[in-house]
Amino acid sequence: MKLTFLGTGTSFGIPVPGCGCAVCTSDDPRNQRTRHGLLLEQGGRRLLVDTPPELRLQLVRAGVDGLDGVFITHPHADHVHGIDDLRAFTAHADDRLPVHLAAEYEDEMKRRFHYIWGDEVRLNPGTTAPRLNLTTFEDRDRVRAAGLDLEVVAFPHGWFRSYGFRAGEVAVIVDAKRVPEDAMELLTGVRVLVINALWFGRPHPTHFNVEEAVETARALEAESTYLTHLTHRLDHADLESRLPAGVQPAYDGLTIEV
Ligand SMILES: [Zn+2]
Numbered sequence: 380m381k382l383t384f385l386g387t388g389t390s391f392g393i394p395v396p397g398c399g400c401a402v403c404t405s406d407d408p409r410n411q412r413t414r415h416g417l418l419l420e421q422g423g424r425r426l427l428v429d430t431p432p433e434l435r436l437q438l439v440r441a442g443v444d445g446l447d448g449v450f451i452t453h454p455h456a457d458h459v460h461g462i463d464d465l466r467a468f469t470a471h472a473d474d475r476l477p478v479h480l481a482a483e484y485e486d487e488m489k490r491r492f493h494y495i496w497g498d499e500v501r502l503n504p505g506t507t508a509p510r511l512n513l514t515t516f517e518d519r520d521r522v523r524a525a526g527l528d529l530e531v532v533a534f535p536h537g538w539f540r541s542y543g544f545r546a547g548e549v550a551v552i553v554d555a556k557r558v559p560e561d562a563m564e565l566l567t568g569v570r571v572l573v574i575n576a577l578w579f580g581r582p583h584p585t586h587f588n589v590e591e592a593v594e595t596a597r598a599l600e601a602e603s604t605y606l607t608h609l610t611h612r613l614d615h616a617d618l619e620s621r622l623p624a625g626v627q628p629a630y631d632g633l634t635i636e637v
């Protein structure tokens with residue numbers, strides 16, 4: 380399987396507009412982080428995780444010319460507000476693009492993007508909306524998406540839940556504050572773990588900080604861990620030097636083979 384980190388920034392993105400901090404003004408391209416997006420490829424099929432605001436730019440940069448499915452972790456703006464960019468692949472396709480979403484968020488997504496799913500919406504001739512086929516899942520469902528078997532897990536994310544999964548040797552945990560006790564076994568022993576981390580120090584109510592993410596990676600006995608959803612409080616090179624063996628920061632455009 381091939382993983383491509385399309386976007387590795389937290390909800391503000393980096394650089395943050397108007398911010399003059401060392402990371403936002405850094406020359407290191409790894410400190411430029413768009414909002415969360417991840418691509419999993421196996422057997423010529425491609426699964427996109429989340430549709431962030433910079434989705435078009437991410438797809439162009441990664442040379443993606445088609446998708447076979449989309450998995451939405453949760454409907455926070457930084458994870459879904461680029462959904463219209465899926466039109467590039469659906470406008471001229473025969474079939475609707477499968478989108479996998481937690482059942483608890485179906486109403487919210489249909490309300491927010493009523494022009495995609497609403498029955499009352501009539502598009503002007505010559506205009507397009509994404510043509511998507513929404514299917515829903517529950518916590519711990521097995522979901523077949525873009526040829527991959529996903530074992531879905533709901534992670535506490537403040538008042539909300541964010542959904543991730545294990546797909547064979549890979550686990551993806553984004554916008555989590557905790558791994559549920561009864562999901563530890565399912566996620567333990569992966570070769571590659573993708574996990575969210577905001578910053579060092581002060582715990583955040585809805586996200587892992589770096590220490591918590593590293594501790595979780597250790598508890599899950601992950602062989603290689605990649606931190607994502609990073610803020611401008613983390614300089615890539617500095618973060619890399621402070622992490623234990625087997626844990627590293629991801630950056631936009633990074634690809635790995637598993
Ligand atoms: Zn987020």
Ligand SMILES: [Zn+2]
Nearest residue numbers: 398400403611
């Ligand atoms: Zn900054």
Ligand SMILES: [Zn+2]
Nearest residue numbers: 453455536554
């Ligand atoms: Zn979130």
